[in-house]
Amino acid sequence: MPASATAVSIHPFRESGRALNGAEMMHANPYRPWPARITSITELTATETLFEFRFIDDCIREAFHHEPGQFVELSLFGVGEAPISISSSPTKEGFIELCVRRAGRFTERLHQMQCGEIVGIRGPFGRGFPLEAMRGHDVLLVAGGLGIAPLRSLINNIHDERSDFGKVTIIYGSRNPSEVMFRHQFEMWRHRKDFDLYLTVDHADDSWDGEVGLVTRPFANLQIDADNTFGALCGPPVMYRFVVEEMRKKHISYDRIYMSFERHMKCGVGKCGHCQIGHQYCCIDGPVFNYWEAKNIQESM
Ligand SMILES: Cc1cc2nc3c(=O)[nH]c(=O)nc-3n(C[C@H](O)[C@H](O)[C@H](O)COP(=O)(O)OP(=O)(O)OC[C@H]3O[C@@H](n4cnc5c(N)ncnc54)[C@H](O)[C@@H]3O)c2cc1C
Incomplete structure (x- = not known):
């Protein structure tokens, strides 16, 4: 072992003496x-x-x-x-x-x-959203409340590689205006022609001039190219069934609907079993599942 590899080094060494990358x-x-x-x-x-x-x-x-x-x-x-x-x-x-x-x-x-x-x-x-499969296609992203946290990673990635994707539609619903996160970012995007953005709140106040209603409300106005669209959603459990229903009414294939789940988990690597749902572990098989996988997750839909 090289002289520099002391017990407190945070750079472990292979037996060959090469430092791990x-x-x-x-x-x-x-x-x-x-x-x-x-x-x-x-x-x-x-x-x-x-x-x-x-x-x-x-x-x-x-x-x-x-x-x-x-x-x-x-x-x-x-x-x-x-x-x-x-x-x-x-x-x-x-x-x-x-x-x-x-x-x-x-x-x-x-x-x-x-x-x-x-x-x-x-x-x-865990397994994320199928970004590579989404390239070249339209993407419909639906977030409710804190569901914007993981979906923002996907939204910002699409933003940074915008030319790789077709039409991008974002629907983000919050309970009231004070709970809308990343408001400045979305306000800026509201004026861009390459994003269709719908911000909704369940209950408005005087500060709100956007849409009022559940996150499913904007679906009524959406023009979707069903054969070419991926759906991605994340939000409170109650939202999933209704959003998936709206996506299906727009004829988006179940194979192309992906959703992120939160389950109580500990190890994160599929060993402890805390997040087991049926035969799946949310931490390694998810947290993103497609519709068919999610359908088997108890209480999810
Ligand atoms: C894959 C995954 C991703 C997550 N991403 C985020 C994120 O981006 N931002 C964020 O704020 N939180 C996220 N969470 C939830 C976060 O882990 C919990 O809120 C946190 O562990 C709560 O710890 P606490 O000690 O503060 O609260 P606790 O006292 O442990 O719990 C407070 C409340 O939160 C609920 N809660 C605790 N853990 C979870 C959980 N895993 N899922 C749902 N509800 C829970 C409890 O039932 C309780 O009602 C995620 C959870 C998972 C499994």
């Missing part, structure tokens, strides 16, 4: 969280915040690649670990963004943290 290091032990620094904090709503993280180790930072829809296990030292979807696009390298809702002990502690503080991150894990 970043990707090998991450795969060598999927349970090992890698230190990352909080580099930006943006409050989105009263309960949701966007955190930007950068891995401290250069090799890990360069080796980290994800697919839209994948998640990481985020650990706060002395508090615990939680699965969180990656909200930034894979086209943006060197950092990842996580959009986190304050829900309980773990997320509350995260919301108290400051820029510069260190967390642990392992991953990315």
Whole structure:
């Protein structure tokens, strides 16, 4: 073993004496969280915040690649670990963004943290949206509430490689105007001709001049090329059945409808069984499933 490989080195070595590269290091032990620094904090709503993280180790930072829809296990030292979807696009390298809702002990502690503080991150894990299959096709993206967190990764990826995709339609529904996340980004896109954007709220107030109604409401006006369209959705469980129904009314093939699920999970790598649904593990077989797979997931549709 080379003299530089001490017990505290974070760069493990192969038996051959060659240092592992970043990707090998991450795969060598999927349970090992890698230190990352909080580099930006943006409050989105009263309960949701966007955190930007950068891995401290250069090799890990360069080796980290994800697919839209994948998640990481985020650990706060002395508090615990939680699965969180990656909200930034894979086209943006060197950092990842996580959009986190304050829900309980773990997320509350995260919301108290400051820029510069260190967390642990392992991953990315799971199966994301089929980005490569979507290229060359129209895409209809439907998000409800916090469902925008994983879908934003896909939306921003499509934005950055816009010419690879056909018509792009985004429907994003929130309960009320104060819960709309990434409002500035969507306000900018509202004026672009290459995105059809529908923002809806269940209950409007004086600040809202957009659509009012459930996330299914804009479907009435949609012109869909059914043979050429992929559907992607993420939101509260109650939304799935109704959105899928609308997609089917537009004759989008079930084979091309993909949805992301959240299940309580621990290990993230298909070992502990916490997220097992029937014969599937949400952490490795999902969290993104196509319609046929999702149909077998209890209580999902
Ligand atoms: C694949 C995956 C991706 C996720 N992505 C995000 C994300 O991008 N942003 C985000 O804010 N949260 C996300 N979550 C949920 C997040 O993991 C939980 O909110 C977090 O673990 C709650 O921890 P806590 O200690 O703060 O709250 P707890 O006290 O543990 O729980 C508070 C409340 O949240 C509910 N809850 C806890 N865990 C989950 C869960 N896994 N799914 C649904 N509800 C849960 C509890 O039932 C309880 O009602 C994701 C979960 C999964 C499985």
